[in-house]
Amino acid sequence: MLEGLVVIEPSVFKDNRGCFFESYNAKSFLKQGIKSSFVQDNISISSYGVIRGLHYQEGEHAQAKLVQVLKGRVLDVVVDLRPWSKSYGEVFSIELSETNRLQLYIPRGFAHGFSVLSEEVLFHYKCDNYYNKESESGIVYTDPELNIDWGIPKDKEIISDKDLALPFLEHAEKAILQKSSQ
Structure with missing residues (x-):
């Protein structure tokens, strides 16, 4: 696991009506070291084969994210872009689904993407900073240096x-390193 990432497995309560679980609780997240205050929620609906990413926001508009699948199944992928990190440039992936109900907390400084492994997916993420179009950036999903198998x-x-x-x-690194030295 890359430094700063947290996989969250909620307690799920099931009965004959279905199930219930908390998807977010500030106190329990704080106990896990997550101090982010979320200000924006996003939902993405996609079909099988869609690959989104790898995206990130630069500078003061960087975002920490808490991601989860409400319906379907994805391969969730992050790349550490923090120049000072021991895991800089490394990739982490995890399957998130409506069945396993896992969530992934992604700190600021990571590129994020996912591929849709089910017929359809309803993907939810909380962000700790507002989206800013001028600060959006990313890395192409086929980057040979990252060698990501998207499962599609x-x-x-x-x-x-x-x-x-x-x-x-390598091109994103130059921009990241230049901006971090300013």
Whole structure:
């Protein structure tokens, strides 16, 4: 596990009506070292084969995220972009699903993306900072240095033109290192 990431497995209470679990509780998250105050919630609905990412916000608009799947299944992927981190440039991936109900806390300084492994997914994430279009950036999902297996056959991948145009990590690194030295 990369430094700063936290996988959260909520307590799930089941009975004949279904189930109940807390998806967020500030006190219990604080006990796990998560101090973020979330200010924005986002929901993404996607179909099988969609790959979103790898995205991040730069500078003062960087965002920590708490992500979870409400319906379906994804391969969630993060890349550590913090120049001072021991795990800088390393990749972590985990399957998140409506069945395992796992959540992933992603601190500021990580690029994030996911691939949809089920017919449809309803993906929820909380952010600790507001989205700022001028600060958005990313790394192309096919970067050979990262060598990510997204779990989707090439002929089934659905990628936005915007994500296909993202730079490789080596180009993003130069911008990140330049901005961190300013």
